[in-house]
Amino acid sequence: MTSGVLQISLDQPFQDQKPGTSGLRKSSRQFETPHYLESFIEAILRTVPGIAGGTLVVGGDGRYGNRRAIDVIARMAAAHGVARIITTTGGILSTPAASNLIRQHQATAGIILSASHNPGGPDGDFGVKVNGANGGPAPESLTDAIYACSKQLNGYRIWDAVTVPLDQPGQQQIGALQVQVIDGVDDYITLMQKLFDFDRISDLLRGDYPIAFDAMHAVTGPYAKRLLEGLLGAPAGSVRNGTPLEDFGGGHPDPNLTYAHELADLLLHGDGFRFGAACDGDGDRNMILGQRCFVNPSDSLAVLTANATLVPGYSEGLAGVARSMPTSAAADVVAQQLGIPCFETPTGWKFFGNLLDAGRITLCGEESFGTGSNHIREKDGLWAVLFWLNILASRREPVSQIMAEHWSRYGRHYYSRHDYEAIASDAAHGLYDRVKTMQPALVGQAFGGRSIATADDFAYTDPVDGSLTSGQGLRLLLDDGSRVVLRLSGTGTQGATLRVYLESYVPPSGNLAQDPQQALGALITAIDGLAEIKARTGMDRPTVIT
Ligand code: VG1
Ligand code: CO
Numbered sequence: 001m002t003s004g005v006l007q008i009s010l011d012q013p014f015q016d017q018k019p020g021t022s023g024l025r026k027s028s029r030q031f032e033t034p035h036y037l038e039s040f041i042e043a044i045l046r047t048v049p050g051i052a053g054g055t056l057v058v059g060g061d062g063r064y065g066n067r068r069a070i071d072v073i074a075r076m077a078a079a080h081g082v083a084r085i086i087t088t089t090g091g092i093l094s095t096p097a098a099s100n101l102i103r104q105h106q107a108t109a110g111i112i113l114s115a116s117h118n119p120g121g122p123d124g125d126f127g128v129k130v131n132g133a134n135g136g137p138a139p140e141s142l143t144d145a146i147y148a149c150s151k152q153l154n155g156y157r158i159w160d161a162v163t164v165p166l167d168q169p170g171q172q173q174i175g176a177l178q179v180q181v182i183d184g185v186d187d188y189i190t191l192m193q194k195l196f197d198f199d200r201i202s203d204l205l206r207g208d209y210p211i212a213f214d215a216m217h218a219v220t221g222p223y224a225k226r227l228l229e230g231l232l233g234a235p236a237g238s239v240r241n242g243t244p245l246e247d248f249g250g251g252h253p254d255p256n257l258t259y260a261h262e263l264a265d266l267l268l269h270g271d272g273f274r275f276g277a278a279c280d281g282d283g284d285r286n287m288i289l290g291q292r293c294f295v296n297p298s299d300s301l302a303v304l305t306a307n308a309t310l311v312p313g314y315s316e317g318l319a320g321v322a323r324s325m326p327t328s329a330a331a332d333v334v335a336q337q338l339g340i341p342c343f344e345t346p347t348g349w350k351f352f353g354n355l356l357d358a359g360r361i362t363l364c365g366e367e368s369f370g371t372g373s374n375h376i377r378e379k380d381g382l383w384a385v386l387f388w389l390n391i392l393a394s395r396r397e398p399v400s401q402i403m404a405e406h407w408s409r410y411g412r413h414y415y416s417r418h419d420y421e422a423i424a425s426d427a428a429h430g431l432y433d434r435v436k437t438m439q440p441a442l443v444g445q446a447f448g449g450r451s452i453a454t455a456d457d458f459a460y461t462d463p464v465d466g467s468l469t470s471g472q473g474l475r476l477l478l479d480d481g482s483r484v485v486l487r488l489s490g491t492g493t494q495g496a497t498l499r500v501y502l503e504s505y506v507p508p509s510g511n512l513a514q515d516p517q518q519a520l521g522a523l524i525t526a527i528d529g530l531a532e533i534k535a536r537t538g539m540d541r542p543t544v545i546t
């Protein structure tokens with residue numbers, strides 16, 4: 001054995017290291033249980049092909065536990081014959097920037113330390129995401145193999161105590177492993193400069209065009225300051241909460257109307273700003289706001305699709321688009337008019353990877369504030385912000401007008417997601433299983449003034465590799481094209497979270513100016529009656545309404 005390598009035995013392997021929708025997420029306390037983090041890293045290092053002699057990109061969103069995890073990964077990588085680790089100053093690396101670095105450096109894999117939009121700190125959550133050589137989230141075949149490995153581990157290998165100094169760029173050697181610390185922002189900015197018209201956006205922002213970007217004390221602060229206030233000339237202070245903190249300042253770094261309400265209030269109830277945006281903990285989500293206008297994420301994907309040729313990186317048009325199943329069909333209508341394919345995938349970015357790699361799509365998105373393109377293999381919060389700014393700089397119309405014109409051309413998909421967070425696991429599964437059992441008998445029944453045309457559990461056959469993924473959400477498709485979907489979250493760490501997705505289409509000739517909660521009112525009442533949501537969860541109203 002190489003000197004410096006310790007072999008640590010485990011009395012019992014951990015049985016609960018199953019990655020969810022996006023990586024392994026548990027409480028910080030659980031990750032501090034002796035050997036817990038090390039066990040999962042060992043399972044990764046044993047399972048991912050090409051680790052010995054390979055390159056790993058490692059970094060995170062700066063939450064509590066980030067630096068300790070980088071040390072552990074470096075020491076374990078040294079003990080497994082990894083040739084090189086690329087990490088970043090302060091260990092700060094957004095998920096999209098990590099995806100880019102993996103691709104730029106032709107790394108074997110990446111390990112991203114983040115529980116994304118979940119709160120952080122000693123009492124919050126921690127997470128580990130694994131990405132493959134294409135820069136995207138590991139497919140289920142790989143995460144299943146990592147999980148299987150973790151359940152049988154009897155020990156792990158780690159280099160004796162070393163600390164990786166992360167305060168400035170530099171190099172260090174741990175045995176045969178080279179650890180490179182680079183600036184985690186530089187390469188990402190270079191990539192953005194290739195895609196967007198910085199001069200045009202800068203013209204807009206240097207004029208009378210106040211914007212507010214909320215980094216939620218999470219990873220995008222340093223990126224947004226360099227991009228928006230530095231290169232693009234937005235006034236100092238345009239980036240709010242721009243310093244990453246280990247506990248995100250006690251907040252919940254989830255850019256939606258509930259958890260980013262300070263920003264939402266500024267835009268929706270005031271006239272001081274023309275454009276507002278926020279990103280989540282690890283920088284892959286985005287929320288877009290205009291003056292007195294909220295852009296729902298499904299609509300955002302449709303607007304980007306319809307306006308893509310205004311942006312230099314997409315001026316030649318799109319090969320196709322994709323959206324996750326619960327995302328509204330707003331992008332489908334645009335794709336149809338453009339004559340390009342539109343794919344419907346299960347929830348989670350990993351399902352876009354094959355379509356992107358095969359060149360079948362250029363843009364993709366999810367209703368959960370995720371949008372992205374073939375520039376990397378993750379959703380990308382600041383990319384979406386720049387895309388919107390580029391459109392605004394070209395069209396010189398308010399966000400609300402862009403939305404109104406979009407709906408008057410393509411019709412409007414009234415859409416909302418209701419989340420019931422941290423409910424008792426038994427109650428959630430009871431409710432879900434009951435609806436699933438009822439499904440076959442629901443076809444033909446009345447529902448919210450319509451009738452149920454199809455009731456099923458969504459399954460997906462990947463058009464590129466033929467793999468089948470089932471059990472992806474209970475759908476009620478109604479005879480007028482409306483639909484309601486129920487899903488249980490795969491990212492929460494407390495109890496269960498029930499998500500109810502509601503959608504109803506109104507053509508250009510219909511009433512395009514309704515409040516979504518009212519437009520969807522009959523569906524909301526009907527699903528509560530059918531699924532007994534209030535009675536079974538004991539909650540009067542959802543925790544979060546988008
Ligand atoms: C949620 C979203 C999903 C997203 C996933 C990861 O998953 O619904 O669309 O891909 O989070 O996003 P779930 O299983 O809780 O519904 V992130 O920004 O947390 O990596
Ligand atoms: Co995220």
